[in-house]
Amino acid sequence: MFKIGITCYPTIGGSGVIATELGILLAEKGNEIHFITSSMPFRLECINPEIYYHEVETSYYPVFKHPPYDLALAAKMAEVIDREKLDILHVHYAMPHAISAILAKDIAKHDVKIITTLHGTDITVLGMDKTFKPMIKYAIEKSDRVTAVSNDLAKQTIDVLEVDKEIDVIYNFVNENDYYKKERDFLKAGYEIAEDEKVIIHISNFRKVKRVEDVIKTFANIQEKIKAKLILVGDGPESPTAFDLVEKLGIQDHVMFLGRQKNISDLLSISDLKLLMSEQESFGLVILEAMACEVPSIATNVGGIPEVISHGETGYLVDLGDTETAAELAINLLNDSVKLNKMKKLAYERSKTKFSSEIILNQYLDLYKKVLNKN
Ligand code: GMT
Numbered sequence: 001m002f003k004i005g006i007t008c009y010p011t012i013g014g015s016g017v018i019a020t021e022l023g024i025l026l027a028e029k030g031n032e033i034h035f036i037t038s039s040m041p042f043r044l045e046c047i048n049p050e051i052y053y054h055e056v057e058t059s060y061y062p063v064f065k066h067p068p069y070d071l072a073l074a075a076k077m078a079e080v081i082d083r084e085k086l087d088i089l090h091v092h093y094a095m096p097h098a099i100s101a102i103l104a105k106d107i108a109k110h111d112v113k114i115i116t117t118l119h120g121t122d123i124t125v126l127g128m129d130k131t132f133k134p135m136i137k138y139a140i141e142k143s144d145r146v147t148a149v150s151n152d153l154a155k156q157t158i159d160v161l162e163v164d165k166e167i168d169v170i171y172n173f174v175n176e177n178d179y180y181k182k183e184r185d186f187l188k189a190g191y192e193i194a195e196d197e198k199v200i201i202h203i204s205n206f207r208k209v210k211r212v213e214d215v216i217k218t219f220a221n222i223q224e225k226i227k228a229k230l231i232l233v234g235d236g237p238e239s240p241t242a243f244d245l246v247e248k249l250g251i252q253d254h255v256m257f258l259g260r261q262k263n264i265s266d267l268l269s270i271s272d273l274k275l276l277m278s279e280q281e282s283f284g285l286v287i288l289e290a291m292a293c294e295v296p297s298i299a300t301n302v303g304g305i306p307e308v309i310s311h312g313e314t315g316y317l318v319d320l321g322d323t324e325t326a327a328e329l330a331i332n333l334l335n336d337s338v339k340l341n342k343m344k345k346l347a348y349e350r351s352k353t354k355f356s357s358e359i360i361l362n363q364y365l366d367l368y369k370k371v372l373n374k375n
Contacts, residue, residue, distance in 0.1 A: 120282030150304025206236030
């Protein structure tokens with residue numbers, strides 16, 4: 001059993017979800033878990049005697065224009081490493097967590113191993129930024145082990161940051177206790193979806209990179225041929241643009257903006273198809289969440305998405321911006337119930353055989369053993 005510190009972004013994004021779910025699974029196996037974060041991770045709803053939470057507080061001082069969160073984090077990490085005698089500090093998202101962790105390791109007296117998990121935009125956006133690039137590269141090279149959530153992200157890290165470091169690929173997973181197809185057909189009536197209407201879903205943080213406009217354009221073509229509703233889940237800077245486009249295309253009656261929602265698996269359970277037209281996606285956790293709920297996806301052939309979707313079997317891949325092909329594939333699929341049902345089942349099976357929480361948890365445990373020489 002290990003004593004593991006975990007740092008992540010606690011409130012938003014798939015990286016925080018993965019870090020928190022991993023912590024819970026590790027605790028269920030008897031490991032002692034110490035979350036070191038700015039607030040309580042939003043998935044940490046259960047009480048577990050093996051889980052501790054250490055809040056990072058930034059102190060106010062009149063000379064600080066910007067209170068230094070990264071240093072407060074490093075100080076808290078060093079304090080917890082020494083007091084709790086952590087074996088491992090596992091940080092999710094390089095910026096600034098890996099950098100703070102390296103500093104904390106230098107400060108702490110107790111020997112701890114640092115594991116950094118790269119999630120995507122920490123490399124594909126921040127890693128491209130000239131100011132941050134040397135710092136992210138430094139933290140990656142100084143980490144004891146580094147993992148990436150897809151082969152594509154591992155390759156991009158080596159290409160973009162020119163890092164001299166072995167990167168293990170450990171895919172994302174879903175909590176199968178939450179993500180499975182539930183009997184939620186009654187919800188359709190609540191949302192005024194007719195029984196013979198197909199449901200298409202998109203879930204994201206509505207940032208530019210998600211290309212929500214492409215989702216709406218694809219749907220506009222689909223609903224011309226098929227009785228369907230589009231459920232848009234999430235909120236972000238591109239929400240107003242999305243509203244405008246729906247109005248401009250005159251499809252308001254077919255599109256529902258639900259904003260942020262908690263019970264995503266309930267909404268996936270009433271969906272037939274998921275659309276993700278992102279410009280960049282290191283993995284696309286929402287695709288896996290959909291697969292676990294028996295929902296196939298049509299998504300762009302970018303980043304790590306082709307590692308998640310098996311084209312033609314568990315969904316379809318289209319070129320970036322190709323909304324016409326996406327619509328054509330969707331129309332054919334939604335019109336063919338035999339094919340659709342087969343794809344739903346295959347999507348579910350792939351989620352179980354390639355990305356199950358047990359498989360991924362064991363990969364992380366093996367990595368912890370390796371880094372601590374406990375094989
Ligand atoms: O999309 C984001 O920028 C948020 C980021 C996050 O912190 O959740 O998402 C990244 O990590 C997820 C979990 O590993 C991946 O599933 C997403 O594909 C990845 N996003 C991008 O690469 C754009």
